[in-house]
Amino acid sequence: MQKRQRRVDHRTRVGQERSARTETRILEAxxxxxxxxxxxxxKIEDFVEAAGVSxxxxxxxxxxxxxxxxxxxxxxxxxxxxxxxxxxxxxxxxLLRFGLGLRLFFVRAQADPVWCRFVARVWKIGGLEFPTxxxxxxxxxxxxRTPYPAVARDLVFGGVREALLRxxxxxxxADYAERMTELCLRAxxxxxxxxxxxxxxxxxxxxxxxxxxxVKGD
Amino acid sequence: MQKRQRRVDHRTRVGQERSARTETRILEAxxxxxxxxxxxxxKIEDFVEAAGVSxxxxxxxxxxxxxxxxxxxxxxxxxxxxxxxxxxxxxxxxLLRFGLGLRLFFVRAQADPVWCRFVARVWKIGGLEFPTxxxxxxxxxxxxRTPYPAVARDLVFGGVREALLRxxxxxxxADYAERMTELCLRAxxxxxxxxxxxxxxxxxxxxxxxxxxxVKGD
Numbered sequence: 001m002q003k004r005q006r007r008v009d010h011r012t013r014v015g016q017e018r019s020a021r022t023e024t025r026i027l028e029a030x031x032x033x034x035x036x037x038x039x040x041x042x043k044i045e046d047f048v049e050a051a052g053v054s055x056x057x058x059x060x061x062x063x064x065x066x067x068x069x070x071x072x073x074x075x076x077x078x079x080x081x082x083x084x085x086x087x088x089x090x091x092x093x094x095l096l097r098f099g100l101g102l103r104l105f106f107v108r109a110q111a112d113p114v115w116c117r118f119v120a121r122v123w124k125i126g127g128l129e130f131p132t133x134x135x136x137x138x139x140x141x142x143x144x145r146t147p148y149p150a151v152a153r154d155l156v157f158g159g160v161r162e163a164l165l166r167x168x169x170x171x172x173x174a175d176y177a178e179r180m181t182e183l184c185l186r187a188x189x190x191x192x193x194x195x196x197x198x199x200x201x202x203x204x205x206x207x208x209x210x211x212x213x214x215v216k217g218d
Numbered sequence: 219m220q221k222r223q224r225r226v227d228h229r230t231r232v233g234q235e236r237s238a239r240t241e242t243r244i245l246e247a248x249x250x251x252x253x254x255x256x257x258x259x260x261k262i263e264d265f266v267e268a269a270g271v272s273x274x275x276x277x278x279x280x281x282x283x284x285x286x287x288x289x290x291x292x293x294x295x296x297x298x299x300x301x302x303x304x305x306x307x308x309x310x311x312x313l314l315r316f317g318l319g320l321r322l323f324f325v326r327a328q329a330d331p332v333w334c335r336f337v338a339r340v341w342k343i344g345g346l347e348f349p350t351x352x353x354x355x356x357x358x359x360x361x362x363r364t365p366y367p368a369v370a371r372d373l374v375f376g377g378v379r380e381a382l383l384r385x386x387x388x389x390x391x392a393d394y395a396e397r398m399t400e401l402c403l404r405a406x407x408x409x410x411x412x413x414x415x416x417x418x419x420x421x422x423x424x425x426x427x428x429x430x431x432x433v434k435g436d
Contacts, residue, residue, distance in 0.1 A: 018358075037258055038256060038257065038258040038259075039256065039258075040255055040256040040257075040258045040259030041256075041258030041259060054419075105239060146401065147397075148397045148400075148401060151394065151397040151398050151401055152401055154377060154380045154384060154398065155373065155374075155376075155377035155380065155381075155382060155398065155401050155402065155405065156373075156377075157380055158375075158376035158377040158378070158379050158380030158381070159372060159373030159374070159376040159377055160376070161379075161380070161381070162372045162373065162375055162376030162378055163372060163376070166372060176369065177414075179365075179366040179369040180372065180373065181345050182366075183364070183369055183373050183405065184373065185372055185407045186405070187373065187401065187404070208274075
């Protein structure tokens with residue numbers, strides 16, 4: 001009886017693992033399809049073909065393109081925000097945190113053009129929101145001295161998206177993302193000397209890349 | 219003989235006018251469809267239905283959704299740039315020209331949420347490019363003192379698109395666009411006092427709205 005129970009557990013676990021792998025496979029394929037065709041263009045067939053699964057299998061995981069888009073957005077954002085958050089552990093001060101976070105964000109961007117185009121194109125759909133806590137803290141503490149914080153935030157978010165589009169679709173100079181980060185911090189009203197300090201600060205390093213694949217289903 | 223010739227001319231002209239009206243009708247409908255569904259989502263049927271024309275008539279004017287998107291982009295951009303250009307006639311100095319141009323651009327945006335969403339969503343497709351001449355002149359003359367002019371331009375373009383998305387999809391405070399303009403000029407590295415002068419400058423006024431409809435086919 002106990003033996004049978006164990007065997008069932010094992011089978012269940014193997015089944016769950018296989019299921020998580022299939023879901024991850026669909027999500028990875030979906031990121032590429034959305035990156036190329038935008039959020040509104042693709043049909044179920046495009047995902048089925050890209051993931052190499054049957055239509056039936058696809059529908060075991062997702063009911064519609066909309067649901068898949070939301071899941072893909074959440075999947076690609078969550079792990080990145082988590083990995084940046086963990087790299088920033090112990091870093092103090094909203095300007096340094098936001099600045100280093102943005103630099104790390106662009107490191108990922110430059111390493112992965114598909115991810116870049118995906119984020120740029122589906123931005124604002126399915127929870128792809130910029131972390132604003134450090135911005136709010138910074139405004140409260142007077143580190144960001146822009147006269148219009150909410151408008152400055154829109155300017156910066158738009159600029160970051162524009163940068164992702166450019167990085168994802170064409171060659172950019174090696175220092176493009178660092179320069180964009182610097183201008184974003186200035187646009188938020190940070191002091192030049194403080195901005196320079198953020199830009200010179202060593203980047204917390206860890207295998208950002210490794211964290212994306214295979215986090216789903218754990 | 220002459221009479222017949224005149225009659226043919228008349229008939230040709232009436233035909234051309236009708237044809238231009240139909241094309242304009244399709245373009246106006248297309249702007250709304252693209253604004254709602256994005257550049258990749260819609261099918262020919264969506265345009266046929268929105269314009270209230272037959273499939274056959276549609277294909278007399280456009281061969282594909284891509285061609286229609288390019289034509290709609292060109293149509294909505296050209297007349298706006300022309301109308302802003304004519305309002306800026308006689309205005310001297312790249313900062314004042316760019317700043318007033320951006321303010322006029324936002325006046326149109328706020329008057330027409332559909333146009334707003336259209337421009338925000340199809341940006342960079344089909345010739346929707348920001349006029350950069352004043353920016354280049356301004357950089358050369360030292361009016362814009364950003365250390366990285368090309369990157370600052372991306373930041374500003376991205377911010378303007380973000381603003382269009384916001385204006386096109388939700389309520390914004392009355393001074394939102396003016397504040398965004400001000401922050402854009404600062405992000406380009408313009409001097410605070412000069413920015414204040416641009417923002418206080420009376421807006422050249424003319425019926426911007428009237429220029430859009432019916433310019434096609436003239």
